[in-house]
Amino acid sequence: MKAKTLDDSTLPSASWRAYFELCKPRVVALIVFTAVVGMFLSVPGMVPLRPLVFGTLGIALAAASAAAFNHYLDRHADAQMGRTRHRPLPQGELEPWKVLVFASALGLASMIILVVWVNWLTAILTFLSLIGYAVVYTVYLKRATPQNIVIGGAAGAVPPILGSCAVLGQIHPNTVLLFLIIFLWTPPHFWALAIAKRDEYAKVDIPMLPVTHGVEFTGLQVFLYTILLTVISVMPYLTRMSGLIYLGVTVILDAIFLYLAWQLRLQPDNKRLAMRTFAYSILYLMILFAALLVDHYWYFYP
Numbered sequence: 133m134k135a136k137t138l139d140d141s142t143l144p145s146a147s148w149r150a151y152f153e154l155c156k157p158r159v160v161a162l163i164v165f166t167a168v169v170g171m172f173l174s175v176p177g178m179v180p181l182r183p184l185v186f187g188t189l190g191i192a193l194a195a196a197s198a199a200a201f202n203h204y205l206d207r208h209a210d211a212q213m214g215r216t217r218h219r220p221l222p223q224g225e226l227e228p229w230k231v232l233v234f235a236s237a238l239g240l241a242s243m244i245i246l247v248v249w250v251n252w253l254t255a256i257l258t259f260l261s262l263i264g265y266a267v268v269y270t271v272y273l274k275r276a277t278p279q280n281i282v283i284g285g286a287a288g289a290v291p292p293i294l295g296s297c298a299v300l301g302q303i304h305p306n307t308v309l310l311f312l313i314i315f316l317w318t319p320p321h322f323w324a325l326a327i328a329k330r331d332e333y334a335k336v337d338i339p340m341l342p343v344t345h346g347v348e349f350t351g352l353q354v355f356l357y358t359i360l361l362t363v364i365s366v367m368p369y370l371t372r373m374s375g376l377i378y379l380g381v382t383v384i385l386d387a388i389f390l391y392l393a394w395q396l397r398l399q400p401d402n403k404r405l406a407m408r409t410f411a412y413s414i415l416y417l418m419i420l421f422a423a424l425l426v427d428h429y430w431y432f433y434p
């Protein structure tokens with residue numbers, strides 16, 4: 133544990149910042165955004181207020197809980213990697229038992245909100261995503277196979293289905309397409325970062341693809357998954373779920389992603405390029421989901 137001084141974790145604000153960081157706020161923000169888009173795409177007009185407010189809150193709390201469990205369970209590996217060394221647990225800003233209580237409390241609050249004010253199906257599916265990420269991925273898959281993020285990625289791809297379920301009480305077929313988009317986006321998103329950080333993963337014996345199969349093979353996989361992503365990303369237009377605004381935006385987004393992934397395939401040792409591809413992947417998903425939303429309402433309120 134770090135010595136207590138007046139200018140760090142002993143101050144309440146520093147402690148709140150640490151708890152906030154446990155929730156991986158930026159990741160959770162994008163996850164929640166995909167869930168909210170799933171809600172809006174399930175109805176022609178405005179989403180009823182109750183599922184909108186409580187569904188969003190319940191899903192956000194579950195994702196934050198999963199993130200906090202991940203901080204707790206990975207605290208030893210996190211202490212050894214430059215990218216994660218600054219986190220609250222490796223820094224000794226919080227004691228592990230407090231993080232466990234915090235993560236459990238968020239998870240419990242999420243379940244109560246979803247069961248009482250939303251519906252059982254959303255609560256069950258959200259719970260499965262939480263367990264999928266916090267337990268199946270973090271505890272088992274991450275250290276078991278280089279396909280860890282492909283399988284574990286399913287948990288992060290479910291939120292649009294959760295959003296839709298919160299509104300309709302059932303799974304809308306359109307949101308399965310949104311699930312597939314995030315599912316196929318995850319490998320290029322993460323493997324681009326893993327190429328850049330492969331030495332750190334090797335140091336802590338985590339079998340990420342660039343560690344087990346090298347950067348050339350990983351670069352090829354990033355490119356191939358980006359092609360699959362391109363194909364699935366135009367499906368909302370082809371199935372008439374979305375219109376020309378969505379198609380126009382997506383084609384541009386895909387072209388840039390394909391270009392970056394192709395470059396990465398040619399120069400898989402280029403860490404700067406790998407980080408640029410990773411950063412772009414986040415922008416890609418954000419803009420694609422925003423385009424789905426704008427497109428949906430453009431045709432209802434032209």
Ligand code: HEM
Nearest residue numbers: 158159162163166215281284285288289314318322325414
């Ligand atoms: C198994 C699935 C996934 C894996 C393994 C993964 C992995 C990662 C990693 C290692 C980082 C870097 C975090 C850091 O350095 O603090 C990251 C960042 C990020 N990820 Fe993912 N991710 C996954 C799924 C998702 C999903 C589903 C979303 C959202 C829909 C998402 C959104 C983000 C965002 C927004 C960031 C940037 C965070 C920041 O700037 O602090 N990720 N991801």
Ligand SMILES: CC(C)=CCC/C(C)=C/CC/C(C)=C/COP(=O)(O)OP(=O)(O)O
Nearest residue numbers: 159194195198199202258261262265287288
């Ligand atoms: C609805 C619901 C409950 C969703 C949960 C999904 C969720 C929180 C996904 C987060 C994805 C993510 C940041 C994975 C990285 O974990 P990592 O351990 O590989 O990365 P790290 O080394 O940065 O911690």
